[in-house]
Amino acid sequence: MTVVASEVPTFDCRADFADELSRLARADERIVAVCNDSVGSSNLVKFREEFPTRLINVGIAEQDMVGVAAGLANAGFIPFVSAAAPFLTGRALEQIKADVAYSYRHVVLCGQSPGMAYGELGPTHHSIEDLSWMRAVPGLEIIVPADPSETRSAVRWAVESGKPTYLRIPRFKVPAVTPEDAPFEAGRATRLVDGTDITLIAVGTMVSRAxxxxxxxxRQGVSARVLNMTFVEPLDVAAVLAAARETGAVVTAEEGLLSGGLGAAVARVVAEHHPVPVRMVGVPAFAPTGSTSFLLDHFGLTAEGIARAALETLGRE
Incomplete structure (x- = not known):
């Protein structure tokens, strides 16, 4: 029996982020959380209750938040900076560049509720630019988990890596898509479906839709490979080139701007090493006002929209 999308259980990755962070903090006293009056929206209420001296709330002062975290990292702590993605990446970009990436501090920047998850709150609260901004900062690992399992793996990896990291944590619920035996490694994509006609490369909330x-x-006779590109930086160049060589066309899908994000990273690799048609599905401009579901439909960030982009790339529509 075919299971329709509405019957598939979905999960809030913020809960898994918070649970895994607390679990690791019980074993490692270096782990601390730094936030900007976002304890509730970051699901850190239980963390604060369990570790009252290890959560630093700087108030609505994102630049201070990142600066404090860099100082804590310099003192040997492992700070997880948790805030709404648009304010973390937009207001504190200079501190992320200078205090974290350039200084190479072990700070984990946790962008909560990215993309258009805030819906009707509009472009001031949408975080469609964050992947573009973060990719422009050298030395910063960028992780976009697709489901609860990857979210937990990303938190563990961020603790162990010792590297400056940007972790993008979705707000609206997503289904589980990660195979139980899938490895979690920097610069390694997960092939979820094999295919020979075209490759769909997606991140985060778009993976299940891909x-x-x-x-x-x-069902239309097109064999589509699906790659979950969990690490936008470092990108799995080998998987991208294999897709280009073996399937001859690529479609990328991301809940973010078309300029500078996943699609741009993939297109650069393809253009430089093995040119094939590439189509990018994402957000081209500031979004109108509306619910998250309306906005995703509006920009074609749906299963049907991704499939349509693939057919157009293959000249079948």
């Missing part, structure tokens, strides 16, 4: 798009394309 999987649905692959099913739609299959």
């Amino acid at each position: 999987l649905e798009a692959s099913e739609i394309l299959g």
